[in-house]
Amino acid sequence: MQTVFLVLLLIAAVVAANAVYARFNKIPAAFLQIAAGLALAFTPLYHNFELEPEVFLFVIISVLMFNDGQNTNSRKLGRHFKTTLSLAVALALITILLVGSLTHYLLPQFSLALALALGAIITPTDAVAVSSITKNVKVPTVVMETLENESLFNDASGIVAFNLAIATVMTGRFSLLHGIGNFGYVFFGGILFGLVLGFLIVAGRISLINMHVDAPSVIVPYTLLTPFVVYLLAEAIGVSGILAVVATGLLHGIQADRLRLTTSRLQIVTTTTWSVLASILNGIVFVLLGVSLPRVVERLSQRNTHSIELLVGVGAILYLLMTVARFLWTRFDLAPIRAWNPCEKTTNALIMALSGVHGTITLAMAFSLPLTLNGQAFPYRNDVIFIAAVVILISLIIPTFILPLALPSNQQTISDTQLTDAKAAMVNYAMTLIQACHGNNPLTSQVVMLLDSQRTLAGRPDKAQLSNLFDQAYAVEAQVIEEMVAHAELDANLAERYLRIASETRIRNQQSLSQRLRLFLKFLLLGKFSLSKRARQRRRAFHQYRKQAASHSAFEHASGWSELRTVEKPPYRAVLEFLRTTTTADNQQAVAIVRRAYDERHRRLSGARDDLPGQNNLLIEAFQLEYNFIQQQAYPAELSNQLYTQISTDQLVYLQSFDPE
Known part of the structure; x- marks a missing residue:
């Protein structure tokens, strides 16, 4: 029960960070989520908090990779397939080897297998993080498409290499030929298995829709369970569960395009569900970094006073190495990106290098390192997590400042008119x-x-303008009701009940929380309706009204329903006339x-x-x-x-x- 409560707090922290980002989007959302995690880290509840490493691969990474796959444009992927394969497989593997070798040299206490595991962790890029950083600048379309396709498959390459490296650390045995053969089997076997299983799952979903069993309560859970089922079955036969999930996601993306217009409601619910789920899972990983970082720093400080400075330096050097490698790889057409002249080619290569932002997958792999090895604490686990965090932060900060200087502002090309x-x-x-x-x-x-x-x-809409209009519309209703009572066209008690309904409409539609609270308290405690005589009678009438009414549509179940229908017509017509005469270009x-x-x-x-x-x-x-x-x-x-x-x-x-x- 405590674990459930702690996870709910993590989700609440993500929601809070996203709410702040919605109002202050100059700071990348990842930084706000890390800050929210740091705030949680100083509460006693999270002093010894640990999530099982398997949770990250199974619950977080598999779901995110499936969602990335189903959101990938298959036509664009096919158009840039050669470039994607070069970046996501060839460059990724070379980068892992370079990072691993340099780490082993700089930190001899790291075994070569552990150093390669670190290389696999920090190699994958994050297209979502790139999008958040480049939202105010105009990135060339061909470059952005390449980055999105690359992040989908180099995540998988990194995860496969990471699993092989960790297996070597755990067993202490490694054969080059066996490693290459195993990588090929795990990598391509995962893709093939995912395509086959994905085809069957998609066929099953289409059959349900053809049989008119297409309610969101059936199809949405069916889709949500897909990455878990595919991952477990792929891992059970020894191939990459992550690559299988990516392949299945790609097939789902193709199917979603075909169903876009034929199942509108289902597609809306499915898209919204996946969007919210992916946002929450991405945010949880960064919040967890904030939660874990103080404890990691504390343990490193206790071990050696210079460990933190050394690891920060190593992280910076590794980031520089990966950035230079990405620049050279694309500049010399090892991963060809269309360009009209050498200057544009250099610019594209620079953007590709700086856009090698690391994020969710890197963190999730770092957290998925085993907690123990042969009954002892896993060696240098905190060091690896800290280096990964340094690389992520540097990769987020540097392009945030440099890309706006190198690229034009992202001006809107379609006018409001x-x-x-x-x-x-x-x-x-x-x-x-x-x-x-x-x-x-x-x-x-x-x-x-x-x-x-x-x-x-x-x-x-303008919040103040909207609230003012609702206030004025309520005043129009109240005036009409007063006149009806004055001319003996309406009973005073029925008039008061109607005004309560009118006030409830105003309260529900106030855009400001403080305005809604103020009006509700006035409605509940003071009951300032023009036809009431004493506050006590107003409160008594209000409580009686609440007993008779349902919580959401109170007036639909109140007594005197047919009478209220008659009462409502004159004030409704008056409000429409008021709105017609009030409409301007500014308040439309x-x-x-x-x-x-x-x-x-x-x-x-x-x-x-x-x-x-x-x-x-x-x-x-x-x-x-x-x-x-x-x-x-x-x-x-x-x-x-x-x-x-x-x-x-x-x-x-x-x-x-x-x-x-």
Whole structure:
């Protein structure tokens, strides 16, 4: 139970670091996650915390490698296959040998096998870390594609070499011919086994979909279990579980492309699940570095006062060696990257060298070193982890400062006006065809209204502007209700109940946590509704109301449902008129969000939500039409991708918000 609690705290630290990064993204997320881990390290709970080494390969690395595989563009991989193979296999193996030999020379106490294991640990690159560093600069497309493909397979090369080196350390025996043969069997056997098993798993998934057993509750767990099953079976027959997982992931990526439009909801749920899972696992590794680093430094300090300075120097030298090797390898076309002239070739080689950022896989392999050897503590485990940490930090820091000087800023090539016009044309196309095919009926009108809101709901609204609009809309409702009571058109008790519903709408949609808390406390304790007479009566009425209502949609189950439907129409029309007259070019997005909240409440009160199944079917058809529209246009790739992203976001919002289940 304690281990579960500690893991949950690690996840919480990742979430906290990611939340900070969302607001202050000038600092790479990895640094924030390490800082979160350092904060945990000083709590008593983590003083003796250790995760079993097998956990990293099985639970973390296998899942991340599978996700990388299924997100790899197979066409781009095929186009750069020769370069990828050269970097991910040939250069990786040569780098491991160079790093191992130099480490053994600089640190004679390291056996050659352990030094080679260190080389295998720090050789793999991390494309995710590169992307976070280069988000503000324009990296040549061909270079970025090469980096992404390389990181997928040199991770696997490093892991295979790491396993062979650790096996040598554990047994004390190594044969060159046997080692080469074993590497070939483990490497290529893993790929072949992964392709075969991946084909069977993909075929099984397609069969489930063809039999209409394609609910997310079935397919998503099926996919999540895939890397674990493939890894265990591959390791059981002695081939690389990691390479098998990568090969299976590539097949899943090809299948995902085919299913992109035919199973919209399933693809959205699957993509979102994997994105969140990969983000959490990547973050956990860096948080663990922060948790472990103080204890590693403490143990190194106790052993020798100069150990830390020596290991920092070794880490810096090894990073320099790997960077120079990457530069020379690409500059002299041992891994050819398309360039028009020698100057561009040198620039590409420099970017490739500096972008050899090390991250999650390096850390995970370092942490997967055995804890013991022949009943004793594994020799120099802390040294290896510390050197790996130094290499990672240097590889993150140096390109963060140098690449912006060597590359142009990443300026947006698609203007906001172009995106807005294209989005409007796309939505108009879908609305026109939906109305033409299904006529003008209430259900079609609802769908058309939702589609129309796509044009203004993209991006982040101004929080203060949005909160102010919700406050003003509530004031309009309250004024209409007051007038109805004054003209004896409405009972005072029913009016107060309605205003509680209106206030609940305002509280739910406040964007600021402090605003929501302030309004909720006012609602709960003071009950400042214009029709109430005494605070005690307000509190009593509130508690009675809460007993009668459900937690999420209170007013749907309150007594007097039919009466509330009648009450709601005049204030709803007044709010719509207020929003219409208030709309300007500056607040159009905020107005659309307020309008959507009131439309949804109106549908629930009026009973229009009974048509949800039909509405969902029309929405799916409309999104398909929008996809078709983009494919018919000659839009630039960047604009098309932004429109595809907008459609995916709308699918996630609308099909979850209006899911009848």
